[in-house]
Every structure is written in structure tokens, then in C-alpha cells.
Amino acid sequence: EVQLVESGGGLVKPGRSLRLSCTASGFTFGDYAITWFRQAPGKGLEWVGFIRSKTYGGTTEYAASVKGRFTMSRDDSRSIAFLQMNSLKTEDTAVYYCTREGPIRGIVVVNFDYWGQGTLVTVSS
Amino acid sequence: AIQMTQSPSSLSASVGDRVTITCRASQGIRNDLGWYQQKPGKAPKLLIHAASTLQSGVPSRFSGSGSGTDFTLSISSLQAEDFATYYCLQDYNYPRTFGQGTKVEIK
Numbered sequence: 001e002v003q004l005v006e007s008g009g010g011l012v013k014p015g016r017s018l019r020l021s022c023t024a025s026g027f028t029f030g031d032y033a034i035t036w037f038r039q040a041p042g043k044g045l046e047w048v049g050f051i052r053s054k055t056y057g058g059t060t061e062y063a064a065s066v067k068g069r070f071t072m073s074r075d076d077s078r079s080i081a082f083l084q085m086n087s088l089k090t091e092d093t094a095v096y097y098c099t100r101e102g103p104i105r106g107i108v109v110v111n112f113d114y115w116g117q118g119t120l121v122t123v124s125s
Numbered sequence: 126a127i128q129m130t131q132s133p134s135s136l137s138a139s140v141g142d143r144v145t146i147t148c149r150a151s152q153g154i155r156n157d158l159g160w161y162q163q164k165p166g167k168a169p170k171l172l173i174h175a176a177s178t179l180q181s182g183v184p185s186r187f188s189g190s191g192s193g194t195d196f197t198l199s200i201s202s203l204q205a206e207d208f209a210t211y212y213c214l215q216d217y218n219y220p221r222t223f224g225q226g227t228k229v230e231i232k
Contacts, residue, residue, distance in 0.1 A: 035221075037169075044212065046223070047220050047222065061219050061220075110174050110180065111174065111216050112161075112171055112214070112216070113171050115168040117167075117168055
């Protein structure tokens, strides 16, 4: 069974850092890109960014609102993706979700078919 | 960034009603669009991908259509468990962008 589990959320002061983890199971983690979305309380969904699979260079793309402050990485040997969040702002308060996407050579991939349950990050003094 | 304009923002309907939600992209996105259902406190759930393909395990009362800039999600006969918020998401390019959401409430 495919599972994605986020962890690492919590209460943090503005300007501080936090690292989220996305632990995967039930599929070949290294084949997939991992995408992060977030949802501020009572608001809609927002794309945060993603990290490609090593096959596609393992490179990253970020939303303008987090570029330069957030960094994504991955450890395929442990099937974990990380979201390092620095210089946090109150507007980063949200539930953070991880999910998976393609491409995978030779396979038709359904993007964002499985999501984690989310982890809440609260940035407040 | 591609803007996704979703309408209506909310609607009231009764069990058994047919419901239609639309999304319009600010530029052509082929059929690179998904529809998601979200219930309070839960993660989004994929209903439709590639604009019109029903995700495995999703009831057949859900359907999607459209290509290019205009897309529609339909629920043929609303059930009690369908009261939720629905979002469209384009995965044509980056940044990925969502519609603003449609909250489907009980009339």
C-alpha cells in the first residue's frame, strides 16, 4: 500500500527554521519526484515546490513565495524527502502536504495520486 | 504563472442533484488538469486526472471534461458523502496552480 507520512511540524517563532520530513512506503521512492503543497488555515491549496527524481537530475523548483528560504532534498536509500524551511514568516503558517509525481521513463504516471495526511506548521511569536 | 479561475466559489445542493463546477485556465494547458475533493481536516483526494480520466476507486457519478482552457467537473447525483470542497489543479507547467475551490454545501 502506498503511503506518505509527513512529520516535523510544530510551533516556531518568526525568523527561525524547521525541517519537515516525508516518509514514503509501498512504492519505489527513487522513481518519483516529490512535491510539497501547503494550505493556510481556512484558505486554498498552494504549490510550494518539488524535487525531481535522480533520473531527472534531482533538481528542484520552488514557488516564488518560498524561493531562497526553503530547500528540498531527498534520501532515496531511506525513502524520505525533506523540506528545510528557514527564515520562517507568519504567512508560512499552514498544513504542509507531500505527494508524488512523474515523470518516469516508459510509464504513464498519475501525478498527485497519493498524499500524506499533512503536518501543521505554526509560525508565531 | 497560469491562473485557474474556478466557479462557483460555493453552491448549495440537495442529495440527488446534478452539480457542475468549472475551471478556466488563463492559457491553454492541453488536458493537464486534475480535480480534487477535500473534506475538513483531510488531505485532498484525487478524483479525475488528465481532465477526464476517473481515478481508480472513485465512483462513476464523478466525471470530468474539457481541454485547452475550459474544464468541468460534474457529479451526476450528489450523495451525502460528496459534501466537500473541490479544487482543480493544473500540472501543465510550473508553478502548479489551483483554482480557488468550490464548497458544496447541503441545501
